[in-house]
Amino acid sequence: MEKRSRSFYALAAFFGLFLVFLYGPTVTIAILSFQGPQGGLTFPMRGVSLHWFHDLFEQQAVGDIWGSFSRSLVLGLMVMVTTVVVSVMGGLAFRKRFPGSGAIFYLIITSLVIPSILVSLGVGLIFSQSGLAVHWSTSGFGAQLTWTLPFGLLIMFAVFNRFDKSYEEAARDQGASAWQTVRHVVLPIIAPMLIGVALFGFTLSYDEFARTLLTAGSYNTLPLEIYGMTTNVTTPVIFALGTLTTAFSFGIIGLFLAIVVILNKRRSRHGSDAGKGMV
Template structure:
């Protein structure tokens, strides 16, 4: 039986059906983003729905000036800083765990399941648990300060809940399992002969990792970093109960959806999407460059 040529394949009813299904899927996936970006460029008299009332960057200027009492620039900076810290921690911990699991570890299976268990837990439950844990920690710290007579420190003490404590842990419970799974997949097909050759040439374990292993896994490490940042950048549920007093940008955006009734909310959504796409573009470009160099 002769295989279908290009023209015959495109005329096949099955191919047409699959093409229509794929087009509908792409439209469903990217259509909302396209609508938000389009509506964010409405004129000063524009509303939250179509039809468009002119084209301008008016709402981006209003966004830069601030939306009421919400400090968007501060929230944006907090999300960027937290995302970068989460990215760094995810990369370091994932690579170290991948190296450790290359050898047979006692209790390694149980440790693996504990590490990835947060993927199957509802995000809001994890956030509530972390928030409760840190509130109990606050109670213990205050009780100990009172027992030691540290009245000044007790009066100045706020809470252990914060951006780089509870929120960082909450985000790592989401990003770290993805990093671990990627590194396990990479090292499962890694050719150990390169390391053996390096050791035969007199390289130390650190030199072998730095000059042999790391350059080979570098594109995957960049991918882990991209996952770490983007997953942290738009996380809401795990942050809601574990952030403390200062909100990240997604939390501010969620709150603004009930109070802001102008396309400025769409402008903020466009900015967040642009940041995500820029990070992904940089990660893909860096991974491509590292792969060519390798």
């Protein structure tokens, strides 16, 4: 067996430190959320219990935890669906060059480099000056799309750049219309990538703070509510909330990954069945 070089161990140690830096705060919060009733916001821990998780479901003296969670969930789903639909349409449109396509592409990418707080301020001002209500489901929704759509479009551009057009040509040779080709050929093939775009759209929206700060109106989303709680909550209940929301996020990621695995297995099974039929 070949002996590993010193650089390997140095790089492995650096990567380990990076993981500690990346996940250490989350693990710390998770540990502190299991303190006893007399627990505080710092170490050492004072007992071990589920008291603060139970406290989350009691009437809260401050904050609207579950209301803000429901708003973030609905907003995340709205952004997810819109991001997937617009990204697919944009990906299909950019398969062929058209006048102004280059300018439109750079305009799309530009929204990623503009400071998020300026986007939030600009969208909020547009809505307020136009006499429209500044609300998480309108202005907040629009502000978050400036964050999620570029990612979704970039993924779709990459997908369609590598897409084999012979599948579409074969479908048209069999008499399929343009819509039937998209529905029965293109969409099933790119379905795993669509799951990835949906995951991006939901997770980027669910925990977005800066672009929602000045566009949510009178009702907070969950990130805004948690930020507000940091100024007036002095118990580990905020750690319990952070632990649950983190677990929810990992659960969503696991669900989407499971869907991708199922879709890939189903496609592989159909492909092998088709091969056997040809034999």
